[in-house]
Amino acid sequence: MKASSFCRSPGHALLTLAATLLLGQIPGLADQNAPKKKLVVGFSQVGAESGWRTANTESIKTEAAKRGIDLRFSDAQQKEENQIKAIRSFIAQGVDVISFSPVVETGFEPVLQEAKRAGIPVVLSDRAVKVSDPSLYVCFLGSDFIEEGRRAGKWLADKTGGKARIAELVGTVGSAPAIDRKKGFEEVLAQHPDMKIIKSQSGDFTRAKGKEVMEAFLKAPDAKEITAVFAHNDDMALGAIQAMEEAGLHPGKDIIIISIDGVRDAFKAMAEGKLNCSVECNPLLGPQLFDIIEKVAAGQPVPKRIVTEEGVYDQSVAAATLPKRQY
Numbered sequence: 001m002k003a004s005s006f007c008r009s010p011g012h013a014l015l016t017l018a019a020t021l022l023l024g025q026i027p028g029l030a031d032q033n034a035p036k037k038k039l040v041v042g043f044s045q046v047g048a049e050s051g052w053r054t055a056n057t058e059s060i061k062t063e064a065a066k067r068g069i070d071l072r073f074s075d076a077q078q079k080e081e082n083q084i085k086a087i088r089s090f091i092a093q094g095v096d097v098i099s100f101s102p103v104v105e106t107g108f109e110p111v112l113q114e115a116k117r118a119g120i121p122v123v124l125s126d127r128a129v130k131v132s133d134p135s136l137y138v139c140f141l142g143s144d145f146i147e148e149g150r151r152a153g154k155w156l157a158d159k160t161g162g163k164a165r166i167a168e169l170v171g172t173v174g175s176a177p178a179i180d181r182k183k184g185f186e187e188v189l190a191q192h193p194d195m196k197i198i199k200s201q202s203g204d205f206t207r208a209k210g211k212e213v214m215e216a217f218l219k220a221p222d223a224k225e226i227t228a229v230f231a232h233n234d235d236m237a238l239g240a241i242q243a244m245e246e247a248g249l250h251p252g253k254d255i256i257i258i259s260i261d262g263v264r265d266a267f268k269a270m271a272e273g274k275l276n277c278s279v280e281c282n283p284l285l286g287p288q289l290f291d292i293i294e295k296v297a298a299g300q301p302v303p304k305r306i307v308t309e310e311g312v313y314d315q316s317v318a319a320a321t322l323p324k325r326q327y
């Protein structure tokens with residue numbers, strides 16, 4: 001519309017001006033056409049320690065981009081102090097919501113109190129924290145790690161008829177998945193007196209360390225007693241498989257191997273007969289995470305804990321499932 005056709009007379013122009021000024025004072029009316037402010041989210045990731053983590057990061061970044069969210073992403077390189085620094089920096093930047101996947105369970109209370117004082121809500125993704133005040137975070141989204149440990153224990157008990165001498169490759173010491181998976185697994189072992197963990201050491205959730213620890217297990221004087229490996233994630237199991245092959249063993253046959261995550265490389269190893277079972281832990285949290293974050297930013301209520309649905313896969317389904325595997 002041309003200006004001449006809109007302002008038909010000086011009186012009309014005055015009326016129009018008055019109406020514009022008036023509407024500008026009525027909340028909600030003036031800003032209807034104003035550009036929507038981008039949601040700013042600070043996300044502190046654990047690191048890039050495993051195939052699972054890479055898939056999780058990808059899911060979060062892709063979903064943020066799809067929704068036009070200004071994502072401030074920080075990689076903690078598996079160090080809690082880096083995560084605390086990142087959260088402090090998000091607070092200083094005045095982001096709308098902070099989300100993070102804690103490297104370990106403890107030590108975050110002070111920085112979470114700082115976020116609370118600044119009025120910035122916190123959403124936990126994948127891993128939980130231990131805090132004395134539950135109001136320090138709004139919601140946890142992730143897996144039931146205790147149940148994953150139980151599923152691994154049950155599968156192994158079925159496979160071995162309740163008889164196994166187990167070498168355990170533990171995740172990052174002090175992390176929620178390492179603590180909880182061990183707990184769930186041992187709950188099942190308590191019902192099977194002939195299933196015993198004879199070796200247990202951390203491989204920090206990485207392939208390289210999983211291999212290193214397995215090499216040391218295989219050099220020990222009682223190495224021949226090991227009949228099964230329980231690895232807290234696929235990457236450590238894949239490292240252990242390499243160590244076994246280099247020692248002249250047939251992984252998956254000489255030693256039964258079960259791990260957790262269900263990444264593509266684990267499916268490949270199962271299809272090749274080298275890994276026996278992988279309990280699923282879903283890393284594709286992006287869509288659910290940003291649903292939660294958008295609700296939180298809009299002041300809407302969200303549940304305190306949201307647990308993802310997961311399955312158990314073994315060699316019998318590996319080859320058929322592999323082509324459909326998203327991560």
Ligand code: AHR
Nearest residue numbers: 049050052177205233261
């Ligand atoms: O917290 C999830 C765990 O962390 C995954 O099982 C593992 O692969 C990752 O490093």
